[in-house]
Amino acid sequence: MSRILIIAEHDGETLNPSTAKALTGASGLGISDIDVAVFAADPAGVAEQAAKLEGVTRVLSIAGEDFAHALAARLAPEIKALADDYSHILAPSTTFGKDVLPRAAALIGVNQVSDIQEVIDARTFKRPIYAGNAIVTVKVAEDQPVVATIRTASFAAAGEGGSAEIESRDAQGSDPGHTRFVKLEGGGGEGPDLASAPVVVSGGRAMGSSEGFDIIYSLAKKLNAAVGASRAAVDAGYVPNELQVGQTGKIIAPDLYFAIGISGAIQHLTGIKDAGTIVAINKDPEAPIFEVADLGLVGDLFEIVPALEKAV
Amino acid sequence: MKILVTLKRVVDYNVRVRVKSDGSGVETDGVKMSINPFDEIALEEALRIKERGEAEEVIVASIGGNEVQQQLRTGLAMGADRAIQVDAETPVQPLTAARIFLELVKKEEPGIVFLGKQAIDDDCNQTGQMLAALWDRPQATFASKVEIADGTATVAREVDAGLEYIEVDLPAVMTSDLRLNEPRFVKLPEIMKAKRKPLETLSLDDLGVERAADIEMTTFEPPPKRGGGKIVESVEALVSELKAKGLL
């Protein structure tokens, strides 16, 4: 039996684009049956969005008041309850997938393949290790289900045009009660979403302050780009944590990436190695960022960035 | 309350890791090894919780050959009270690590098990979640703030959408994110003192743990190099290059 289950990521109303990217990764497995599971307080809307994705066979719509927030302790046993019917259980490698899927894998009794970046065949994958300094090919034994997260930056989102059937299922377990959602503090910033924006403008420690970051926001607005940051800029409190790009922040693959006042530490580069074109602006001609940048401009960013904004 | 902190010995984060030319692994000979940075942060948080009077004992544990005693001693020098080495000749993957930690949990009955959110060698980001599953207890992953009161902990988690706050009943598993704290530096007298702190060694047999089936790693390769870049001399030149590429 070969059948894939993808755990949908959503916010209760909208399917996250990470799900459509995981779907593209899944379609490379050569398995035609692909189900998507939507766990939500009221899954109807999200299930409909999932059913439209090209390549989905069936959407499992599982309603439960206690699915209002994606708590791993609640969701993992539900995933385990579905597992017997599937050879592959996948989720996007976002903080959602990273939190919930290993918990499900342990209940199923297998190790997880984290961050698949390339599918070789249904059981053989490539994934990055050592912050992307090495790529390892891994093989899951024939007698085990594949439980894996898909590195979203490596796959384009699947298109729409499908019309999968939607099947309602009952939740199997109940809320263990020991884990309670309190609140979400989101930047909720305007502008495009960092994870999927075609153009991203990032600033680093060199911005010096949150006011200093204004020129980054301003350039981003002009380019209709999302704003990102290095860890140093986030740690210094110039911008909120969800803007961090890199090994421990967001892994992104925009068509165009601006690294402004960012030195190019390996942990930062991990987050952008799939970017189409990287532009670096840095006053230090020896900065490592220039080794990976497609286009570099050496100079003071506080002069260059406003000039660039005028010129575009 | 006891806190159990796991410390993995990994290639230091400053080392530029290279893949062996025959593709059999990465070069680790003569390379600087350290405590996984996330684990150091987990330990720092545990020590702060103890220093606030909310825990009595901090135990550090590591799985690996005798060389991991180095990292355990560093953990003791940072301020942990005692250490456990679980002897394993070959590296363990997350499910086996979680099974081992579960046995330590049964022995020690900690109120919190603090792990790093990910080991910077395998970058798996699984072990804490797996331990929480096997233990059937709450998990608070990617923690950037922890507050403890009356048998519960409120944890701010770094998620893609921002900061998510959850409340968990103790005992619970937590995994650290980078902004949780800045680990302290170890002082020389502490290193001397750490030599006398207890370090116990247990085997997988002692703990009755069976290894889970590993995911086979067949070949290692360096990442594809990005093509050499071009330095432009002016903002105008940059703009025209971007226009030529159809990006503006």
Ligand SMILES: Cc1cc2nc3c(=O)[nH]c(=O)nc-3n(C[C@H](O)[C@H](O)[C@H](O)COP(=O)(O)OP(=O)(O)OC[C@H]3O[C@@H](n4cnc5c(N)ncnc54)[C@H](O)[C@@H]3O)c2cc1C
């Ligand atoms: C386990 C671990 C995980 C990590 N994860 C991440 C991660 O996910 N993302 C991340 O970004 N980092 C991460 N880091 C941190 C990383 O190692 C670097 O410390 C960080 O990326 C540095 O940020 P930066 O480039 O902004 O700062 P710096 O390295 O200080 O660089 C600032 C740059 O600005 C330039 N500059 C200064 N003034 C000007 C000016 N006026 N005009 C032009 N240029 C100027 C300087 O020449 C310099 O190159 C991680 C570290 C560890 C240990």
Ligand SMILES: Nc1ncnc2c1ncn2[C@@H]1O[C@H](COP(=O)(O)O)[C@@H](O)[C@H]1O
């Ligand atoms: N061999 C080990 N020894 C000690 N701790 C470990 C070991 N393996 C995993 N861990 C812990 O589990 C965390 C997550 O590891 P991983 O799931 O491999 O990314 C690490 O940060 C450690 O805290």
